Amino acid sequence: MRPTRLPMALALGAALALGACATRPDPADPEAVAEFEQNNDPIEPWNRAMYFVNDGLDTLVIRPAAEAYRIFLPPELRTGIRNALGNLRSPVIFVNDVLQGEPHRAAATAGRFLLNTTLGVGGFFDVATDLGLPGHGEDFGQTLGRWGVREGPYLFLPILGPSNPRDLVGTGVDIATNPLTWVTGGADYDAFTYSRTGLTGLDTREGLIEPLDALRQQSLDPYAALRSAYRQRRNAEINNTAEVSPAARGMGFGAGTGIEGPRR
Numbered sequence: 001m002r003p004t005r006l007p008m009a010l011a012l013g014a015a016l017a018l019g020a021c022a023t024r025p026d027p028a029d030p031e032a033v034a035e036f037e038q039n040n041d042p043i044e045p046w047n048r049a050m051y052f053v054n055d056g057l058d059t060l061v062i063r064p065a066a067e068a069y070r071i072f073l074p075p076e077l078r079t080g081i082r083n084a085l086g087n088l089r090s091p092v093i094f095v096n097d098v099l100q101g102e103p104h105r106a107a108a109t110a111g112r113f114l115l116n117t118t119l120g121v122g123g124f125f126d127v128a129t130d131l132g133l134p135g136h137g138e139d140f141g142q143t144l145g146r147w148g149v150r151e152g153p154y155l156f157l158p159i160l161g162p163s164n165p166r167d168l169v170g171t172g173v174d175i176a177t178n179p180l181t182w183v184t185g186g187a188d189y190d191a192f193t194y195s196r197t198g199l200t201g202l203d204t205r206e207g208l209i210e211p212l213d214a215l216r217q218q219s220l221d222p223y224a225a226l227r228s229a230y231r232q233r234r235n236a237e238i239n240n241t242a243e244v245s246p247a248a249r250g251m252g253f254g255a256g257t258g259i260e261g262p263r264r
Helices: 004-015 030-039 044-071 075-088 090-099 103-118 140-146 165-177 186-207 209-220 222-236
Strands: 155-157 159-162
Touching: 030 222, 044 155, 044 186, 044 209, 044 222, 075 090, 075 103, 090 103, 090 140, 090 165, 140 165, 140 222, 159 165, 159 222, 186 209, 209 222
Parallel strands: none
Antiparallel strands: 155 159
């Protein structure tokens, strides 16, 4: 699927999800009502079905591919690829730094991009961090959160993972504001685009092998545990804090997060 078609597909999935709403608890049971509202998952039957589909795809295809990626590519090469992918997201991060009224973070993002693109050989080496400019991630979902826009109901989408309407809109805006979206160059550029998308997915899933395995093994309800970890992580990202549980710390993925994986 071409990047420019992604928002339409996400919107269609969200629309279909509205037809599978969970039954609201009896108002006479305040504890059940409080739990229902806390989970923020009114279309839980649909989301659980999508989680089941995604779990099957992950077991059969995605996780084995990520394991092969880890086995056949040495750590140094994987780190370089991760650095380069992050560098390509710098324009999107910069725009969101500006929109959030963070001039110092915007300047740091611009400085990182210049240093890593030049001295870091296209971003393969993260020389900016060594020079005192550590990286950070921002996306338009976070920007909307900083502006006070509520997340809306929790959503789970196959391949993309956990999300919500606010972050789906953010994903579309991030795609639109990324200069690479609008560059055309024939077959060679298409190959670059597909390679970048594939490597981003492999890098993200490779970094999540241990966190997701632990979540599945230690949770009686992995779906609910992932929902909680994702929402906690997103709130921490919006508020630029690191106060999250160990489980949530490793869950930096999903539609709206830049699909950048856990910070390693």
